[in-house]
Amino acid sequence: MSTEGTTLDHAARVRAHQRRTAAVQWIRRTHGWFGLWGAVLGLLFGFSGIWLNHRNVLKLPQAQERTRAQLALPDPVPETPEAMSQWLQGALRMSGPPNSTRIEAARPVAWADRSDKTAPALTQPAHWVFNFGGPNEIVQAEYWHGNRSVGVATTHNGFVATLTNMHKGGGMPLPWILLVDTLAGSLIFLSLSGVALWMLTHRRRRVGLALFGASLFAVLALALSAL
Known part of the structure; x- marks a missing residue:
C-alpha cells in the first residue's frame, strides 16, 4: 500500500507540474503576442506621455500655425445644428x-442687472461649436445664433503637436478611440500576466509580494496626496 500510495503521489505531482508548465507556456506566449500588438502604440504613447509630463522642461517645438477667418452664411441660414453641420462640411471641404x-x-x-424688474431680460444667444479635422489639422467653426457669418479657426500642427493630439484623442475618429481601448486592455493583461509569470516561475514570492505592495503603496500615497 505504501508503494502504491507513493506512486499515486508521484503521479499527482507530475500532473500538477505538467499543468503548471502548460499554464506558464500559455501565459508567456500570450504575454508576448499582446506585447507585440501594443508595441507601436506603446512607443507612441510613451514618447508623447513623457513630453506631456515634462513639457515645461522639454520645450520641443510644436510648430503650430493658427489662422482665423469669417465664413458668410447662405440665405436662408441653416436653422438646426444638423443642417449647419452639413453645410459647414461642404463649405469647408471636409471629408x-x-x-x-x-x-x-x-x-x-x-451679469444682467436684475434690480429693475421692468427692464427686458438680457439673453445670450444660442452658441454652436463644430470641430472638424484630425490630429495634424483642427478646424473649429463657431456660430452665434443670429449672426450672418461663422467664425472659423484653423490650427496646423507640427510633428510633436500631432503626437500629442493622438495621445489625447483630439480630433481622432472612433476607430482610433477603439484601437486605443485595445491598447488599454493589453496593458491590463500584460500587468496581470507579468505578475502571474513571476509568481509561477520564482520561488522567492515574498520578495515579489513586498515589491508589489511597495509599488501599490507608493501609487496610493501619491494619488491621495494630490487630492
Missing part, C-alpha cells in the same frame, strides 16, 4: 462630419 459638436442653448446672461 467627414464633425468629430464633436457642442450646443449651448440661449440663456440669460449672468
